[in-house]
């Protein structure tokens with residue numbers, strides 16, 4: 001008996017892989033998801049324990065695309081879907097040891113003590129700044145357009161919060177393509193926001209600063225769980241892909257018929273060596289996991305994939321007696337700029353965002369340590385990480401006593417860093433895909449790291465694959 005055959009094999013049970021599979025299946029294509037783990041979700045994992053509900057990875061989603069609502073409606077998840085409490089719009093930034101609300105509009109920008117008067121005047125000069133002449137880091141771009149203070153106290157903490165990264169290392173073009181496009185296309189941020197509004201409206205897209213934050217009653221993992229349930233037996237758990245072989249037979253005679261492309265995927269299913277054949281294979285796994293598998297198809301591509309740096313981070317969940325916190329906890333949480341020289345990147349106030357995250361009288365907090373800013377801190381022992389976190393929270397949000405619940409998640413490779421020159425890597429990956437029709441490299445190292453970006457990219461991939469999948473039976 002030969003290997004099992006399917007139309008498209010999707011490697012990876014994270015949100016990207018599951019969404020590609022979901023939309024392909026909806027178009028009548030036979031799919032199989034090969035999942036390394038014993039449960040789906042990848043970076044989206046929710047834990048319910050001792051009446052606390054917390055996330056070990058993605059904490060919230062941002063409703064930047066209508067695809068979320070489409071999925072929620074298709075999967076009948078309406079009663080599970082929850083928007084964050086309106087207070088969640090309030091985000092704090094630490095300056096000189098004090099938490100300041102991030103201004104949400106021109107009025108609060110003028111009155112805030114987060115930025116100096118000189119910094120506010122400097123931001124107002126933005127429409128008169130010209131275009132860049134070379135590829136810039138986020139730090140260079142923001143410093144040039146909006147000034148040093150805005151970089152230090154708005155963008156630097158934001159980049160730490162979203163990318164676990166440093167603005168000096170990330171490419172503005174690759175990491176914030178929409179921001180970069182405002183300058184490229186319209187000549188500046190303010191001009192772009194005004195002139196680009198009708199186009200964004202047409203695409204039904206919401207800018208990240210205006211999109212609503214959401215989750216699910218039982219946490220973010222609800223979404224991958226529901227997608228996997230709808231895929232049924234098409235998802236094979238405990239199936240770690242180890243190798244891929246190209247069985248494509250190129251036609252010798254010129255012909256209008258496409259080449260009969262075929263790939264053989266080898267995987268360990270519950271430690272048993274197994275094979276499956278397909279016309280297309282989507283790699284929806286981190287670049288460092290894809291690299292050793294791709295090596296048999298292209299050593300150069302494997303090298304590009306392994307060169308993508310993922311910063312390490314430790315996520316610390318704390319269940320705390322509410323009365324032991326001096327701060328009002330009236331917001332999303334806080335972020336810490338590098339300039340403050342602290343040992344913590346920030347802390348989310350989860351129980352303020354969503355109901356039922358902590359027992360009555362308790363608060364659910366999620367702090368982060370490390371990132372590209374201080375990777376060395378992630379190698380400390382659990383005890384030292386916990387003590388460091390508690391010391392910082394005591395000083396920043398007047399925490400006293402000890403937590404009643406603690407959980408640490410260590411991400412040695414958390415988020416891919418779209419560093420300066422990243423576009424060359426992406427171009428090389430696109431060239432590789434062109435040379436091997438049916439092979440797709442997907443995941444959060446291409447086209448954005450947020451759950452919303454992963455879903456949008458998955459939708460595009462499913463559309464393109466189903467349009468090109470000529471040999472589908």
Ligand SMILES: Cc1cc2nc3c(=O)[nH]c(=O)nc-3n(C[C@H](O)[C@H](O)[C@H](O)COP(=O)(O)OP(=O)(O)OC[C@H]3O[C@@H](n4cnc5c(N)ncnc54)[C@H](O)[C@@H]3O)c2cc1C
Pocket residue numbers: 011012013014015016017034035036037041042043044056057058059060061062239240241242284285286289313315411414415442443444449450451452454
């Ligand atoms: C700590 C942290 C916090 C985050 N917070 C947020 C947030 O609040 N909001 C937000 O929008 N985004 C957040 N993100 C980012 C977002 O969660 C991820 O970018 C997204 O979930 C990635 O999905 P993915 O499917 O591309 O990859 P992954 O989730 O990494 O899934 C890939 C899957 O592939 C599997 N796999 C790997 N190798 C193989 C193999 N050989 N064979 C078979 N399967 C394999 C793995 O088991 C894994 O499950 C966060 C990320 C981290 C790390």
